[in-house]
Amino acid sequence: MSDREGKRTSRRKIRVSIPKWEAKFDAIVAESKEATLVLSRWGFIGLSDGFVKAALWVYFCGPTKHEVATALPAKMNLRPLCRQMVAVADDLEKVLDLFGAKLLATLNEMDKVVPPKLSGMNGQKISELAGYQPKLLRVCASVFGFFSDTIDGMPADRKLVSSRALAWLFLSARSFTTKSKAKTYSQIATLLDAANQATGKPERFSSTEEVRARISRFQKAFPREVAWIRFYLENNEVPPSRTDFAVLLALGPAFYRLSHQ
Numbered sequence: 001m002s003d004r005e006g007k008r009t010s011r012r013k014i015r016v017s018i019p020k021w022e023a024k025f026d027a028i029v030a031e032s033k034e035a036t037l038v039l040s041r042w043g044f045i046g047l048s049d050g051f052v053k054a055a056l057w058v059y060f061c062g063p064t065k066h067e068v069a070t071a072l073p074a075k076m077n078l079r080p081l082c083r084q085m086v087a088v089a090d091d092l093e094k095v096l097d098l099f100g101a102k103l104l105a106t107l108n109e110m111d112k113v114v115p116p117k118l119s120g121m122n123g124q125k126i127s128e129l130a131g132y133q134p135k136l137l138r139v140c141a142s143v144f145g146f147f148s149d150t151i152d153g154m155p156a157d158r159k160l161v162s163s164r165a166l167a168w169l170f171l172s173a174r175s176f177t178t179k180s181k182a183k184t185y186s187q188i189a190t191l192l193d194a195a196n197q198a199t200g201k202p203e204r205f206s207s208t209e210e211v212r213a214r215i216s217r218f219q220k221a222f223p224r225e226v227a228w229i230r231f232y233l234e235n236n237e238v239p240p241s242r243t244d245f246a247v248l249l250a251l252g253p254a255f256y257r258l259s260h261q
Helices: 003-014 018-030 033-045 049-061 065-075 079-111 126-152 158-175 181-199 208-221 223-236 242-259
Strands: none
Touching: 018 033, 018 049, 018 181, 033 049, 033 181, 049 158, 049 181, 049 242, 079 126, 158 181, 158 208, 158 223, 158 242, 181 208, 208 223
């Protein structure tokens, strides 16, 4: 077996699915008074177990850049949809031009027998809705096209995603506590130690200083993203749900750019 194949095999052995990892993590925490105390205190101030566990799992077991890059286009392939929307807009516009007022009058007659819930938004008639559908489809196609281009440059490498997860965990904890930064670093180190054991990796203690240094590097390298994370937490008043957190991690830079267009 080549060195490269050996490394791939090693990564596959280390990677643990979320349910399996979470079961191991819960068992380890149950045996650790320090980790149990941290989770209890964080839960009391508003940090849900779901968010905390998601961040810890991503830190150790999250997808690689290649996995994200190949998965996103497969699940969010918007370009064919953009082309279809433009084609439908063209066809609809031709029909409206061809039949003109007669078609709109017919639609208005239909509007009289359509249930109120289906008759349009804010009291608009079907003919009015039909009139601006081509433009609406083209606008949506442009937006989806921009989003599709954004996706291409979106995936972050494994180390960056881990650091981003750690930053979210730290900033979320800081937004809910008046304890010192040193105390928060220590709490995160305690949970990282338990999370690392749950992955099945060789024992490795995450010291408070290691946590502080990594978070500090991320804050210095990505000040705008850190500011956006703080803005998100201040406006939502709670950390993201587990599902939303996965999206924010994958699209973090893109979400920042889109929110400042």
